Amino acid sequence: MLTSPVRLRVFSLNCWGIRYLSQHCRERYEMIGELLQREGYDVAMLQEVWSEKDYTFLKKRLTSSHPHSHYFKSGVIGSGLAVFSRHKIHDAFLYRYSLNGYPYMAHHGDWFGGKAVGMVVLNICGMVAHVYVTHLHAEYSRDKDTYLPHRVVQSWELLNFIRHTAGCADLVILGGDLNMHPQDLGNRLLRGYTGLRDAYTEAEKFDGCEEGITLIAQNPFINKKELVPFEKGVRIDYILFKGSGKVSVKCESLSTTKGSVPGKSFPYSDHEALNAVLLLQREEEEASGQADCCTGEVLPALVDMVTEARTEVKVGLHCVERMRYSAARMGVMGLALLLLELAIALVPWLALSVEQPFPRASFYLLGLLCFATLLLTLVLYIFYTTQVKALQGAEDQMRLAVGGLQERLEGRPLCQPGAPNKPSDSPVS
Amino acid sequence: MLTSPVRLRVFSLNCWGIRYLSQHCRERYEMIGELLQREGYDVAMLQEVWSEKDYTFLKKRLTSSHPHSHYFKSGVIGSGLAVFSRHKIHDAFLYRYSLNGYPYMAHHGDWFGGKAVGMVVLNICGMVAHVYVTHLHAEYSRDKDTYLPHRVVQSWELLNFIRHTAGCADLVILGGDLNMHPQDLGNRLLRGYTGLRDAYTEAEKFDGCEEGITLIAQNPFINKKELVPFEKGVRIDYILFKGSGKVSVKCESLSTTKGSVPGKSFPYSDHEALNAVLLLQREEEEASGQADCCTGEVLPALVDMVTEARTEVKVGLHCVERMRYSAARMGVMGLALLLLELAIALVPWLALSVEQPFPRASFYLLGLLCFATLLLTLVLYIFYTTQVKALQGAEDQMRLAVGGLQERLEGRPLCQPGAPNKPSDSPVS
Numbered sequence: 001m002l003t004s005p006v007r008l009r010v011f012s013l014n015c016w017g018i019r020y021l022s023q024h025c026r027e028r029y030e031m032i033g034e035l036l037q038r039e040g041y042d043v044a045m046l047q048e049v050w051s052e053k054d055y056t057f058l059k060k061r062l063t064s065s066h067p068h069s070h071y072f073k074s075g076v077i078g079s080g081l082a083v084f085s086r087h088k089i090h091d092a093f094l095y096r097y098s099l100n101g102y103p104y105m106a107h108h109g110d111w112f113g114g115k116a117v118g119m120v121v122l123n124i125c126g127m128v129a130h131v132y133v134t135h136l137h138a139e140y141s142r143d144k145d146t147y148l149p150h151r152v153v154q155s156w157e158l159l160n161f162i163r164h165t166a167g168c169a170d171l172v173i174l175g176g177d178l179n180m181h182p183q184d185l186g187n188r189l190l191r192g193y194t195g196l197r198d199a200y201t202e203a204e205k206f207d208g209c210e211e212g213i214t215l216i217a218q219n220p221f222i223n224k225k226e227l228v229p230f231e232k233g234v235r236i237d238y239i240l241f242k243g244s245g246k247v248s249v250k251c252e253s254l255s256t257t258k259g260s261v262p263g264k265s266f267p268y269s270d271h272e273a274l275n276a277v278l279l280l281q282r283e284e285e286e287a288s289g290q291a292d293c294c295t296g297e298v299l300p301a302l303v304d305m306v307t308e309a310r311t312e313v314k315v316g317l318h319c320v321e322r323m324r325y326s327a328a329r330m331g332v333m334g335l336a337l338l339l340l341e342l343a344i345a346l347v348p349w350l351a352l353s354v355e356q357p358f359p360r361a362s363f364y365l366l367g368l369l370c371f372a373t374l375l376l377t378l379v380l381y382i383f384y385t386t387q388v389k390a391l392q393g394a395e396d397q398m399r400l401a402v403g404g405l406q407e408r409l410e411g412r413p414l415c416q417p418g419a420p421n422k423p424s425d426s427p428v429s
Numbered sequence: 430m431l432t433s434p435v436r437l438r439v440f441s442l443n444c445w446g447i448r449y450l451s452q453h454c455r456e457r458y459e460m461i462g463e464l465l466q467r468e469g470y471d472v473a474m475l476q477e478v479w480s481e482k483d484y485t486f487l488k489k490r491l492t493s494s495h496p497h498s499h500y501f502k503s504g505v506i507g508s509g510l511a512v513f514s515r516h517k518i519h520d521a522f523l524y525r526y527s528l529n530g531y532p533y534m535a536h537h538g539d540w541f542g543g544k545a546v547g548m549v550v551l552n553i554c555g556m557v558a559h560v561y562v563t564h565l566h567a568e569y570s571r572d573k574d575t576y577l578p579h580r581v582v583q584s585w586e587l588l589n590f591i592r593h594t595a596g597c598a599d600l601v602i603l604g605g606d607l608n609m610h611p612q613d614l615g616n617r618l619l620r621g622y623t624g625l626r627d628a629y630t631e632a633e634k635f636d637g638c639e640e641g642i643t644l645i646a647q648n649p650f651i652n653k654k655e656l657v658p659f660e661k662g663v664r665i666d667y668i669l670f671k672g673s674g675k676v677s678v679k680c681e682s683l684s685t686t687k688g689s690v691p692g693k694s695f696p697y698s699d700h701e702a703l704n705a706v707l708l709l710q711r712e713e714e715e716a717s718g719q720a721d722c723c724t725g726e727v728l729p730a731l732v733d734m735v736t737e738a739r740t741e742v743k744v745g746l747h748c749v750e751r752m753r754y755s756a757a758r759m760g761v762m763g764l765a766l767l768l769l770e771l772a773i774a775l776v777p778w779l780a781l782s783v784e785q786p787f788p789r790a791s792f793y794l795l796g797l798l799c800f801a802t803l804l805l806t807l808v809l810y811i812f813y814t815t816q817v818k819a820l821q822g823a824e825d826q827m828r829l830a831v832g833g834l835q836e837r838l839e840g841r842p843l844c845q846p847g848a849p850n851k852p853s854d855s856p857v858s
Binding site: 367 | 499502503505519525548590596597796801804805811814815818819822825830833
């Protein structure tokens with residue numbers, strides 16, 4: 001007996017919820033709450049819900065339509081990630097990315113957000129669904145993207161987190177603002193490695209902005225200059241999904257908002273919302289293969305991608321090491337100057353009445369400056385060192401991954417039960 | 430046909446490898462290398478290999494006996510975690526704990542270590558083994574353990590990481606210095622939730638220090654005063670394991686070093702090494718249940734444990750919030766004083782020749798102090814806020830877990846395929 005398929009409606013939106021800074025924040029949350037309540041999506045994955053108050057507001061508003069929800073806390077401000085669900089949330093787990101910008105780039109603010117990937121486990125009509133919501137580091141300049149290694153490492157950690165935690169799931173859904181174009185390295189890596197499929201390319205019906213873009217020029221909250229050279233806009237928000245041997249999934253339709261909301265004077269956010277309708281079909285016999293993405297044909301592409309990612313990480317590593325070196329040099333100079341000043345100071349200290357040839361105000365101001373420099377460079381040095389370690393760690397993992405992929409390419413099976421792995425253990429006699 | 434069991438020899442040691450601070454560091458690494466090479470354990474899980482140079486030394490030394498190894502990089506110094514294996518390492522992943530002491534407690538040093546749990550995936554005679562190595566925050570005072578909430582949250586994150594990533598493993602092994610006594614909350618929580626079994630209590634044969642202690646009074650590197658009131662020592666290093674429906678595991682024997690090495694004048698480390706021999710038996714028919722620990726009888730105990738952990742986390746939260754408040758207050762005071770000074774300074778600034786009633790040296794020193802206070806309190810405030818978020822996040826997850834456990838206690842099944850979960854989806858007509 002073939003069971004009838006289950007229709008699952010999934011929603012994702014970057015809410016742009018910076019209190020006091022984002023325009024019409026409160027009104028927009030009311031609109032979002034109204035939309036979610038009216039539409040009753042099965043799962044809504046929200047990003048940039050920076051204030052817990054706004055989460056609580058939505059939670060109250062959606063008590064009847066979405067009785068289950070989880071808000072992921074991380075970083076200084078919070079991860080901004082929230083999930084609202086009609087289905088019970090059985091489990092929640094968070095993975096914080098090891099690299100996430102710089103605290104002193106306060107105007108970019110990403111560091112304070114503690115970017116992460118949140119996971120909730122749902123039971124949808126007897127199927128175990130792992131739902132992931134994430135928001136990667138923003139791209140502030142495409143030409144001179146100093147955060148590229150950070151985003152590549154975040155993608156790498158994201159795909160590994162999904163790979164390792166979704167092993168037993170019947171269904172995997174990832175929603176969020178990846179801050180990457182469809183063909184960007186991190187995005188290809190993510191899809192290639194996990195086997196997740198893009199709802200936009202898979203959807204049988206699509207209704208939304210041209211080419212599925214989610215950051216559109218017509219959106220009144222968007223500075224059109226920042227979109228150049230992509231005049232129409234860019235596609236950086238995604239709903240990705242995959243089934244398993246037990247459940248096959250297809251995307252019936254995908255729709256996006258189109259920059260305006262009927263009857264309202266402004267849209268829900270500076271990003272467009274995504275709404276995918278997935279059809280879940282329980283397989284009669286457990287099929288193998290659907291979940292295993294690393295099959296023959298994609299292997300060479302995967303090797304190339306991971307190699308490319310490694311290069312990117314190495315570039316990032318080189319940059320951070322240089323910055324760390326600069327911080328150290330600045331610190332040493334600050335220390336030298338401070339010691340020099342102290343040496344000079346020893347004389348007036350002993351004879352306060354003597355008139356100083358060096359103006360006192362400048363003298364002490366300089367001392368203050370040296371001290372502050374020393375303190376700051378110390379903190380910076382420590383910070384850069386954690387970044388060096390994180391980048392090195394990611395590179396090590398990537399090296400291991402390339403090795404494994406290449407072995408598979410050469411025909412040696414990787415970690416498959418029953419495979420003829422050299423049994424170096426002594427069987428009990 | 431019943432296949433013959435596979436014998437797996439597993440080793441764990443906290444190497445106490447602080448270069449220039451730990452006594453006989455180099456010589457001890459040579460001894461450790463010699464031991465590992467001679468004994469040829471299948472998997473060796475090392476902690477406190479703080480210097481990458483020492484890891485590289487071991488790697489070279491063990492090229493023939495342990496061709497596969499991984500070093501986990503994290504934090505400022507590195508996580509100190511390393512795995513050496515006779516079996517190929519197919520995959521490696523790292524989870525950094527969200528809470529790990531305070532950077533200004535530099536003499537404790539834990540924060541700089543970037544404590545984490547490392548995972549490697551091995552294929553042992555066709556069985557997929559997930560090997561975890563970790564080192565939790567040290568306990569510096571048992572009576573006034575200010576790090577208890579940190580260790581509880583680390584245990585919580587550790588058990589969740591294992592739970593979520595080991596779903597498809599045939600065999601799970603965890604080794605490391607948990608810095609917890611066998612009946613400490615975090616330890617009970619870890620075993621209770623994951624179903625991992627303690628090699629010490631499970632071993633058919635045991636040869637080692639009394640009660641399996643791994644931090645013993647006879648060890649010459651140990652300050653006996655620090656062990657009080659546990660005169661003989663404490664058991665804080667563990668090898669834990671579990672099988673799955675496909676593979677059953679039993680512990681044939683466990684042995685520990687006993688504080689001295691024959692023919693040498695000092696032991697391998699300030700901790701004792703553990704060596705467990707596990708017997709792996711592939712099950713003919715997939716048995717269910719062994720991996721599922723959350724069965725009826727342990728549920729009430731689990732609810733109590735998670736509730737206890739929540740209380741501990743709340744205590745920690747209260748503490749950090751108080752510290753954050755103090756930092757904020759101090760910062761405001763520093764700012765007020767600095768502004769006051771600036772106001773006073775405006776007069777001599779305009780008329781430098783006028784003799785000051787307020788001694789200039791003190792005046793500027795005070796200014797410097799205010800400035801430094803302001804800077805430090807700002808950094809502290811940000812740091813404490815990340816801790817608040819991490820603790821709140823853990824507490825949220827624990828609340829969710831208690832809810833789920835209680836529902837199961839009341840007889841409602843949790844997230845099991847085929848369970849009568851209210852199907853709120855519309856079946857496709």
